[in-house]
Amino acid sequence: MKKFILCLAISAISVAHAQFTVSLTSSDLKNGDEAYLYTLNGSKDVLSSKAVKNSSGWMFKVPASYMGMMRVYIPQGNNSINLISENKDVNVGFKMKANKISDIEYKDDSNRIxxxxxxxxxxxxxxxxxLYQMNEYYTTGSPFKTAMNQEIERLSQNMSYDAASHPFISYYNSNYKRFLVQDATSKANTEDDVVNFISGSSEMLESSSLLKPILISYLNNAPKATVSGSIDKLLSNLNIETARGQTVLSEFIEIFDTYEMEDLKKKYLAEATSLKCTINDRLAGTISTNKNVEMGATFQNYTFTNAFNTTAKSIYDVKADKKVILFWASTCSHCEEEIPKIIEKYAQLKAQNIQVIGLSTDADKEKYENRIKDLPWINDAEIRGWNSSYAEKYNVHATPTYFVLDKNNKIIAKPEHVGDLIKFLNLK
Incomplete structure (x- = not known):
């Protein structure tokens, strides 16, 4: 009988679970509008709670202590407001102009600072x-030069605040400057500096939004011939049977996926799937989304929101010998290069009983609807940009992205571009 090792947990800081609230007020939205509050784990949003707007706005109740980045997502207009929490009440007001958020007022000290x-x-x-370059062209004593000198003096000073009273602000800014700002006064970080920081940092590392850019910087600075060795060094130091080790492993897999580093992605995804211990939610999600879209897998069904050019209610309801799933956006320049080539071949596709299903990552409804007037195939969009549910579900990091399914909805090809698609489908 196999023994399953329990993953080692990162030592938790002992803090009382104190509830705090996040309040947003705006007079420009209708009652009943929903909004969603997310906390952060590495580079992934984690849904904390949702609220329905009342006469004064939204109020989210956060039941556990949390220090880090937060985001409120308002589906109307695909709007987001980025915030921080220092385990204290958050209070923000804003206005809406042309369906977009403007004039944000941070009323609590943490977010204001x-x-x-x-x-x-x-x-x-x-x-x-x-300003330094422009300054020499203006006469001393002139109103513009005087104002410019005042701004230069203001920007040259470090803004002061009580670091002890604002631990997350202090953590974020000091480590952002240390690891992600390169200038003549900065000391270059060694590989060991980064490894020791990630290994020894507090839980604010996961909630700070710094983890992924620091890992990318770590990869960029690793010797190209031994980049895998640098990754192994960090993961070995962390131990991938710990929560942090698994979160870092998950981040690496997603970085390799985004930047099409296929060999590294395969190696570390295999490492992740071979773990025999309890796996944290973050790594489990990475494994699951990759499993959803591997060759030969059954493509997960998606229920359409407001599909054009079809009466089908979902991908599975579309009957065809093959289906081409196209993730695209009207604002994507590569899509605009490739889509006309699919339009050219569409008659051949229909003759072979091949159906195209476009799922858009557009956030602007008007732009999306204007573009699909020229597209003859099935199209659907949630009008939520990269917040669209299918971006996460199907592990989509860029547009255009293609999948080819057989009549049983199994993935039989993942073309990298339209030329590969045309070749795979034997279109002339």
Missing amino acids: MNEVQDVLRKKEVILPA
Whole structure:
């Protein structure tokens, strides 16, 4: 009888589970509109709760302590508001213009300070160098030069706040500067610096949004000939039978998937699937979404939201000898290059009883509906951009993405581009 080893848990910081609330107020939306609150695990949003708008706005109740990034998603207009939590009440107001969020007012100290710090950092990176260049062209004492000098002085200073009172803001900004900002004054991080930081960091690493960019930086700085060795070094130090080790392994697999590093993805996905211990939700999700779209797998069904050019209610209801599933968007330049070539071959596709089903990652309903007027095949969209449910379900990281299914909805090809699709289907 096989023994199943229980995965080692990261030592939890002992904190009282204190409930806090996240309040959003806007007078520009109708009662009844839903919104969703997400916390963060690495680079993945985790649904925390949902709320229905009342006369004053939305209020989310968070039952457990949490320090880190949060996001409120409002399906109307595909809007999002990024926030932070320091285990204290969050209070934000905003307005809507042309169905888009504007004029955000951060009313709680944590989000107000974080927004101000981030605003100064962005301006330091983008505007400050330009101000220095422009400054020499203006006469001393002129109103514009005086104002410019004041802005240069403001942006050159570090914004002060009480780090002890704002532990997440301090954690985020200090480690962002340490690992993700490269300038003449920065000391280059060694491989061991990164390994030790990821291994020894608090639980705020997973909730900070820093993990994935730090891992990408780690890969970029690893010797190309031994990149797999650098990955193994980090994973061995973390131990992939721990929650953090599994989260990092999951992040690596998804990075390899996004950047089409197929050999590395295969190696570490195999490592993940061979684990005999309890697997955390993050890694289990990565394994599951990859399993959904591997060659020979039955493509998971999807119920249409508002399909055009069909009376079918779902992918499975579409009867054809083969189905081409196309993930695309009206704003995708590569899609605009490839879609006309499918249109050219559409008569041949129909003659062979091959149906095309387009699932769009558009967020703008008007742009989407204008584009599909020229597309002769089945199209559907949730109008939620990359928040669309099928992006996660079918492990879609970019558009266009293709799958070819047989009549039993099994995946028989995953063409990389339209040329591969045409060749696989023997279109002339």
